[in-house]
Structures are given as C-alpha cells and as structure tokens.
Amino acid sequence: MSAIINVHHLSKQFGEISAVSNLSFSVKKGEVYGFLGQNGAGKSTTIRMLLTLIRPTEGDIEILGLNLRKHRKQILRQTGAIIEKPDLYKYLTAMENLRLFAAMSGVKIPGKRYAEQMEMVGLTERADSKVKTFSQGMKQRLGIAIALVHDPQLIILDEPTNGLDPQGIADVRNLILHLSKDLGKTVFVSSHLLNEIEQIADSMLIIDKGKKMAEGKVTDLFNPLDTIVELETGDNNDALEKLKQSAWKDYIQEYDSKKILVKLGKEDIPSFARQLIQMNIEIHSLSGRHSLEDYFLTLTTANKHVETFKN
Amino acid sequence: MWKLLKIELFKIFRRPRTYIAFAAIAAIITLIQLAFYSDGEAFLQFGMQSLKETFDINGKIVNGYLVCYVILQTLLIHVPLLIALIAGDAVAGEANMGTLRLLLTKPVSRSQFMWTKFMATVIYTLLLLVFMAALALFLSVSIFGTSDLIILKSETIVILDRHDILWRYFGAFGFAAIAMTTVASLAFLLSVFAENSIGPIVATMSIVILFTILTTMDIPFFNAIKPFLFTNHMLNWKGFFEEPVNYREVLKSATILIGHIVFFVFTAIAIFKKKDILS
Amino acid sequence: MKTIQILFVIICTHSFPQFCFSQSEAALIKGVKNKLDKVNNYQADGVMTIDVSFIKVPPSAVKVYYKKPDKFNVKKDGGISILPKGSASVNLNSIISGENYTIVPAGNTVLENSTVRIIKLLPNDENSDVVVTSLYIDEKKLLIRKSVITTKESGTYEIEMAYGKYSEWGLPDKVIFIFNTKDYKLPKGVTFEYESGEKKPKTANSENKKGKVEIAYSSYIINKGVPDSYFK
Numbered sequence: 001m002s003a004i005i006n007v008h009h010l011s012k013q014f015g016e017i018s019a020v021s022n023l024s025f026s027v028k029k030g031e032v033y034g035f036l037g038q039n040g041a042g043k044s045t046t047i048r049m050l051l052t053l054i055r056p057t058e059g060d061i062e063i064l065g066l067n068l069r070k071h072r073k074q075i076l077r078q079t080g081a082i083i084e085k086p087d088l089y090k091y092l093t094a095m096e097n098l099r100l101f102a103a104m105s106g107v108k109i110p111g112k113r114y115a116e117q118m119e120m121v122g123l124t125e126r127a128d129s130k131v132k133t134f135s136q137g138m139k140q141r142l143g144i145a146i147a148l149v150h151d152p153q154l155i156i157l158d159e160p161t162n163g164l165d166p167q168g169i170a171d172v173r174n175l176i177l178h179l180s181k182d183l184g185k186t187v188f189v190s191s192h193l194l195n196e197i198e199q200i201a202d203s204m205l206i207i208d209k210g211k212k213m214a215e216g217k218v219t220d221l222f223n224p225l226d227t228i229v230e231l232e233t234g235d236n237n238d239a240l241e242k243l244k245q246s247a248w249k250d251y252i253q254e255y256d257s258k259k260i261l262v263k264l265g266k267e268d269i270p271s272f273a274r275q276l277i278q279m280n281i282e283i284h285s286l287s288g289r290h291s292l293e294d295y296f297l298t299l300t301t302a303n304k305h306v307e308t309f310k311n
Numbered sequence: 312m313w314k315l316l317k318i319e320l321f322k323i324f325r326r327p328r329t330y331i332a333f334a335a336i337a338a339i340i341t342l343i344q345l346a347f348y349s350d351g352e353a354f355l356q357f358g359m360q361s362l363k364e365t366f367d368i369n370g371k372i373v374n375g376y377l378v379c380y381v382i383l384q385t386l387l388i389h390v391p392l393l394i395a396l397i398a399g400d401a402v403a404g405e406a407n408m409g410t411l412r413l414l415l416t417k418p419v420s421r422s423q424f425m426w427t428k429f430m431a432t433v434i435y436t437l438l439l440l441v442f443m444a445a446l447a448l449f450l451s452v453s454i455f456g457t458s459d460l461i462i463l464k465s466e467t468i469v470i471l472d473r474h475d476i477l478w479r480y481f482g483a484f485g486f487a488a489i490a491m492t493t494v495a496s497l498a499f500l501l502s503v504f505a506e507n508s509i510g511p512i513v514a515t516m517s518i519v520i521l522f523t524i525l526t527t528m529d530i531p532f533f534n535a536i537k538p539f540l541f542t543n544h545m546l547n548w549k550g551f552f553e554e555p556v557n558y559r560e561v562l563k564s565a566t567i568l569i570g571h572i573v574f575f576v577f578t579a580i581a582i583f584k585k586k587d588i589l590s
Numbered sequence: 591m592k593t594i595q596i597l598f599v600i601i602c603t604h605s606f607p608q609f610c611f612s613q614s615e616a617a618l619i620k621g622v623k624n625k626l627d628k629v630n631n632y633q634a635d636g637v638m639t640i641d642v643s644f645i646k647v648p649p650s651a652v653k654v655y656y657k658k659p660d661k662f663n664v665k666k667d668g669g670i671s672i673l674p675k676g677s678a679s680v681n682l683n684s685i686i687s688g689e690n691y692t693i694v695p696a697g698n699t700v701l702e703n704s705t706v707r708i709i710k711l712l713p714n715d716e717n718s719d720v721v722v723t724s725l726y727i728d729e730k731k732l733l734i735r736k737s738v739i740t741t742k743e744s745g746t747y748e749i750e751m752a753y754g755k756y757s758e759w760g761l762p763d764k765v766i767f768i769f770n771t772k773d774y775k776l777p778k779g780v781t782f783e784y785e786s787g788e789k790k791p792k793t794a795n796s797e798n799k800k801g802k803v804e805i806a807y808s809s810y811i812i813n814k815g816v817p818d819s820y821f822k
Contacts, residue, residue: 014587048412048587048588048589051415051416052415052416053412053415053416053587053588054587054588054589055585055587072418072420073418073419073420074418075418076416076417076418077418079416081413081416083412083413083416084412085409086413087408087409087410087412087413088410088413089322089408089410090408091325091326091327092322092325096325100318100321100322101413101414101417103314103318104315104318104414104417104418104419105417105418106417106418106419146413361772361773361774361775362774364675364772365674365675365769365771365772365801366672366673366674366675367672367673367674367675368670368671368672369663369664369665369666369670369671369672369673370665370666370669370670370671371668371670372670457668458668458669458670459650459666459669459670461670464783465775465783466644466774466775467644467645467646467774468644468645468646468774469645469646469647470645470646470647470648470670470672471648472648472650472669473668473669475648546783549783553646554646554647554648
C-alpha cells in the first residue's frame with residue numbers, strides 16, 4: 001500500500017516553545033490512522049500543519065504524493081477536515097452552510113449529494129434550521145457532512161466524537177470504518193478516547209510534548225489481548241526478587257514499593273496466579289488494566305498526572 | 312474568484328449587522344431632511360448671519376442641492392465608523408466565529424481569500440454610498456427642488472449655478488467612494504491582527520475620530536500635520552464644489568488615498584499569508 | 591444803455607454765481623427727472639457679475655424689475671441672486687425722487703473723456719439714512735453717469751452707469767455698484783475644510799475692502815406693465 005501522507009522531520013516552534021519536534025510518520029492509503037496524545041501534546045498543531053493553517057518551522061509534508069507547499073490547492077481538493085469543534089455560520093441554515101463550504105471545495109458536486117449528506121448524518125429534518133439552534137452534537141454531525149460532501153480521498157478528523165452521545169459515537173465509528181473499509185478512503189483521526197481508537201485504527205501514532213513516542217500498526221505496538229496485571233503483596237521487595245528469578249521475569253513492566261505491574265496475555269493470568277502462591281508470595285491484590293490505556297500512560301507524561309490524581 | 316466573491320457577498324448580506332449601517336444612514340438623512348423641511352432658514356442662520364448684514368439674498372437658498380451638501384458634510388464624518396463595522400469584521404469575525412480555520416482548509420490561496428474579502432467589503436461600501444446618494448441627493452431634490460447652491464466656507468462663500476451642480480455631485484460621490492474605501496482598507500488591515508472583530512472596529516474608529524479631530528481643529532500647531540492625515544484628504548470631495556475646481560488638489564488627494572488603500576491592503580495580505588491560524 | 595445791460599449780466603453771473611447757477615442745477619435735476627419719469631415700469635434682462643473678495647459666484651443671467659415710484663427687484667430665475675444691502679439705490683429714480691433735498695453745485699469733472707457736472711443733494715430730513723448724494727450728470731444728454739451716496743448706516747456707495755441704445759429713456763446698458771464689505775469668517779471646526787498645506791497669500795486689511803456688483807443689461811421691456819408679485 002502506498003503512503004497517502006508522508007511527514008519528514010516536522011517541527012514547529014512558537015517563540016521559545018517547541019510545540020512539535022522532529023516528527024516523522026507515514027499514513028498508508030485506505031487505512032484508519034489514529035493520532036493519540038494528551039492535551040497540549042501537539043496533535044492540533046500537527047493537524048493544522050497538515051492542513052496548511054500553520055507553517056512548519058522545519059520539515060516536509062507530502063500528501064497524495066505531492067509536496068504540500070507546492071501543490072496545496074490540488075491536495076486540499078482531495079481532503080476533508082474537521083478541526084477541533086466545527087464552528088459554522090450561526091445565522092445561516094445547515095443546508096446553506098453545507099452548500100457554502102461545498103462551493104469552495106474546488107470540486108463539482110452533483111445536486112443530490114447535499115440531501116444525501118444530510119441524510120447520512122441524520123439532519124434531513126433540520127436542514128433548513130439556522131445553525132444557532134443546533135446542539136453541539138448536531139453541529140458535529142454537520143461538520144462531518146461538510147468534510148465529506150466533496151468526496152475527498154483523505155479525511156482528517158480532529159476529535160470527531162466530541163459532544164456526541166453514545167449512539168452518535170457509535171455512528172461516527174461505523175462511518176469511519178465504512179469510509180475506510182468499503183470506500184477505500186484514508187482517515188486520519190485524532191482522539192483522546194483511547195478505546196475508540198483501539199476499535200477502529202489500523203495504525204497509530206502517539207506523541208508527547210511534540211515528540212513521537214510510538215508509531216506503527218496497532219497490533220504491533222500492543223496486543224489488545226494483553227492485560228497489565230497490577231499485583232500488591234505483603235512484601236513487594238521479596239515478591240519482586242522471587243519474580244525476577246522465575247519464568248515471569250521478562251513480563252515485569254514496572255514496580256515500586258507498593259505494586260508490581262506485569263504484562264500478561266489474558267489466558268496466562270490463571271497460571272500466573274498459581275505460580276505466585278507456589279512461590280509463597282502473599283497476595284493482597286491482583287487486578288487487570290486495559291492495555292492501550294496503560295500503554296499510552298507508560299509512554300506519555302500523562303502517567304505522572306494519573307499518579308498525582310490517585311494520591 | 313467570482314464564485315468566492317458571490318459567497319462573501321452572500322455572507323455579508325445575510326447577516327443582520329450589515330443592515331445597521333443602511334438603517335443608520337436612512338435615519339440620519341431623514342432627520343436632516345425633516346429639520347430643513349420644518350425650519351431650514353433657522354438651520355442656516357448661524358452661517359448666513361454675517362453675510363446678511365451686508366447683502367440681500369434672493370431666491371431659494373434651502374433647496375435639494377443644499378440639503379444634500381449638508382447631509383454629505385455630516386455623514387462623511389460618520390459613515391467611516393459604519394464602514395469599520397463591516398470591514399473590521401472581515402477577517403477577525405471569521406476567526407471569532409471559528410469559521411476561519413475551515414475556510415482556509417479549502418483549495419483557495421490566502422491571497423485569493425483576502426482579495427475576495429476586500430472586494431466584498433468594497434462592494435458593500437459602494438452600495439452604502441449609492442444608497443446614501445439616492446436618499447441624500449435624489450430624495451432631497453424631489454422634496455426641496457433645485458436652485459443654486461450656496462456653500463459657506465470658513466473664509467469664502469461659493470455660489471454655484473443650479474445647472475452646474477449635478478456633475479459635481481457625481482464627482483463628489485466618486486471621490487467619497489475612494490475615501491470610504493480608505494477607511495475600509497484600514498479596518499481590513501487591523502482585522503488581520505485580531506481574533507475578535509471588536510478590536511479592529513474600535514481601533515479603526517479611534518484612529519478615524521482622532522485624525523478627524525486633528526483635521527478640523529484650527530490650531531497652527533496641528534495645521535502643519537494636516538496635509539499628512541488621510542482624514543484631511545477625505546474632505547476633498549468638497550473640491551468638486553470649488554469654482555473653479557482645483558483638479559490638481561482633488562487628484563492629489565485621490566492619489567494619496569489610493570496610496571493608503573494599496574499600502575493597507577497589500578500589508579494585510581502579506582501579513583495574513585504568513586500568519587499561523589490558531590483560532 | 592445796451593453796454594450797461596451787458597455789463598450787468600456779466601457782473602451778476604460772475605459775482606453771484608450761486609444765485610445764477612442754482613437755477614440751472616435745479617433745472618438740470620428736473621430735466622433728468624423728467625427723462626426718467628418717462629419710464630413707469632420695465633423688465634430687463636441682464637448679466638450680473640459679482641466681484642467681492644470672499645464671494646465666488648459665476649456671472650449669472652438675471653431679470654430686473656422696476657415699477658414707479660420705488661419698486662425694484664433683481665431676480666435670478668430658479669437660482670439665487672445676491673445684492674448688497676441698499677441695492678434699491680441702484681435704481682436711479684429713487685436717487686432723485688421727491689424734492690426734499692438741497693441742491694449744491696460742486697463744479698465739473700471729466701469722466702471717460704466727457705465733461706460732467708457734479709451736483710450734490712443734501713437731504714433736508716435729518717432722519718434720512720442718506721447723508722449726501724453726489725451726482726455726476728452729462729448735461730447735454732441729461733444722463734446720470736455716476737452717483738456717490740454716503741449713508742449713515744452702510745457707508746458710501748458708488749454707482750457708475752454706461753448708456754447705449756436705451757439712453758433716450760435714461761436707462762443704462764451697464765451699472766456698476768461699488769460698496770464697502772465687512773469681513774467674513776466662519777470657524778473651521780464648523781465648515782470641515784480640506785487643508786492643502788499651501789500658505790494662503792495675506793489679504794489686505796478688511797476694513798478698506800470694497801466689493802463690486804455689475805449688471806450688464808441686454809434688453810428692456812419698457813412700460814408694458816410689471817405685476818406687483820414680481821417684487822415679493
């Protein structure tokens with residue numbers, strides 16, 4: 001599969017602050033690419049650079065095999081985007097907003113497409129209502145309709161499920177999968193809802209403080225079936241020593257005086273528990289955590305915030 | 312570009328705020344016409360006092376041409392503020408609404424975007440002036456009729472023959488279009504720096520008011536800087552009501568104003584092209 | 591005897607000139623008045639030119655109306671006419687109408703290569719605004735060529751007349767009215783004027799400023815009637 005997006009050594013400096021630092025990644029055609037990072041990690045800055053809203057301080061961006069700086073118009077004709085929450089013209093109706101932005105897309109759009117888009121996002125009955133009467137969720141759906149009206153090859157979605165109810169979130173998830181799997185579109189989606197990314201993304205990129213922490217296929221980065229088991233014992237130091245001398249020594253992820261974290265496949269948990277008893281380790285607590293969240297937290301400084309919050 | 316311009320004009324004229332300026336102009340003009348209709352002579356008393364000590368003036372002094380002149384003299388001080396309302400909102404308003412980031416992800420260059428915005432602002436300005444001309448000139452003439460136009464300046468009185476006036480008004484309105492576009496271009500430039508339209512609107516209004524005060528104060532210290540103030544040159548629509556018309560001065564003022572427009576607009580575009588859109 | 595009579599006349603005319611000439615001044619005035627009295631009313635077309643330092647107005651076509659004894663009006667059709675106060679004095683008849691004045695001769699002078707008699711009229715009425723009127727009269731043609739009127743309120747006016755085809759009626763082809771002007775000024779904060787930055791040349795002391803209004807008549811319609819409404 002060829003790359004739709006190629007980013008080489010991308011950096012952005014705002015004065016003294018380095019918002020994005022030496023970021024390189026690649027997005028393949030037809031895949032759903034998850035973009036993860038905590039607030040302030042540089043996700044929005046990166047997305048804005050992909051969409052030419054911000055000028056990179058350094059680095060190159062290629063989209064659809066073309067240099068973004070030199071072929072901006074050509075690339076943007078094939079790109080649809082939502083950046084943060086979709087802000088629209090409140091004094092215009094939903095349909096007027098859709099037509100207005102569609103007219104600027106540089107692509108000839110058949111007349112029936114507008115009604116189709118409204119139906120796709122469930123806004124047919126409110127098409128002639130002014131946007132100022134819309135809830136945040138409705139605006140989000142209209143934003144999605146606007147991003148897709150000109151049938152782009154690349155769709156960039158920044159937090160697309162913001163403000164949506166569970167049904168809305170599920171609808172967006174299914175839409176993204178449909179766009180990718182059925183229509184062959186490439187979807188670049190950033191989100192802080194880790195479980196959403198986990199369910200839809202083929203590949204992902206995790207950044208922290210503007211730097212790449214991990215990139216790759218989801219299955220390569222972590223096994224969704226893996227669990228992080230948190231063990232609390234009567235004597236953690238003794239337990240740790242015993243585990244280091246056992247067959248489980250390579251599974252130890254992290255430890256301190258209060259707990260030991262061990263990464264296991266779900267099917268290994270029962271035998272691990274038996275081994276602990278056999279090693280005469282006094283078990284006070286044995287619990288499993290979601291792997292992507294832990295993976296994310298171990299990579300990013302978000303972990304420190306979690307510990308602070310817990311304490 | 313024409314398609315983009317249509318979109319911009321559609322946005323401007325669908326917005327309720329746009330019509331405030333038209334309503335304000337209609338109200339001011341109607342009030343002035345009403346004042347002249349009820350007691351036009353008293354309105355002129357102050358200026359005509361010293362003249363009437365020496366001369367007997369016969370004929371229809373209060374006529375459509377005079378009423379229009381008084382309206383222009385009043386409005387062309389205030390209309391710039393109304394223009395700032397729309398022009399100051401051009402870019403900053405989009406940033407404030409959050410629509411700017413979506414617009415700039417479309418395959419439209421930033422230069423094209425800015426030119427279209429500016430052209431739409433200019434069209435709005437011209438429509439405002441046409442509206443003003445229709446009410447101030449044609450409505451005044453139909454209510455008050457025509458006669459010679461008597462203009463009271465600070466040190467001279469000019470009386471123009473009624474057959475020699477209409478073309479002067481066309482010239483004056485044409486010049487006023489350039490003057491108002493100068494204000495629009497200043498507001499347009501300031502709009503680039505803000506993410507809220509209040510800032511550029513107030514800043515433009517403040518500059519125009521300050522420069523207008525400096526322009527109209529008859530203090531020797533300020534007289535030296537007046538030729539450098541664009542608000543001074545904006546007054547030269549009155550040059551068309553000189554006898555004879557000093558075309559050299561009128562053209563000089565027009566050129567200076569056009570120079571301001573070019574400077575403001577090109578600076579706005581140059582800055583905007585490099586600006587990071589964070590709104 | 592004949593010699594004595596001739597001598598008597600010579601002594602009279604040279605010793606008592608006032609007594610002898612006052613008869614002829616009054617007769618001259620009467621002669622001019624009789625000529626002017628032939629005109630009961632007229633409508634005239636003319637071009638009025640104003641030459642006042644602070645007024646800029648192009649020459650304009652005017653209609654002039656007169657009706658005995660003292661109705662006089664200058665109108666610009668569809669426009670504005672501007673005349674100095676007391677412009678009724680432009681009308682010659684009103685200068686010498688009535689007989690309530692003392693006639694004083696003041697010799698002769700030459701105006702544009704022709705000799706004219708100077709006669710001063712002093713109003714007998716102490717309340718009259720006119721202090722003295724000096725008339726420069728062409729004796730042969732019985733035409734007033736110039737008058738200088740000094741008033742209490744409005745200073746001194748001069749009226750110069752030139753005659754042509756209507757001289758038989760005593761009606762001039764051209765009248766030039768010269769008068770004093772007061773300084774005119776309005777605050778710039780009220781007038782909102784463009785400042786070019788060029789230094790304006792200093793004007794002469796306004797107290798001595800004179801203004802000029804000239805009416806060049808192209809035609810008269812004499813004694814055909816003029817409605818009173820034309821004088822409102």
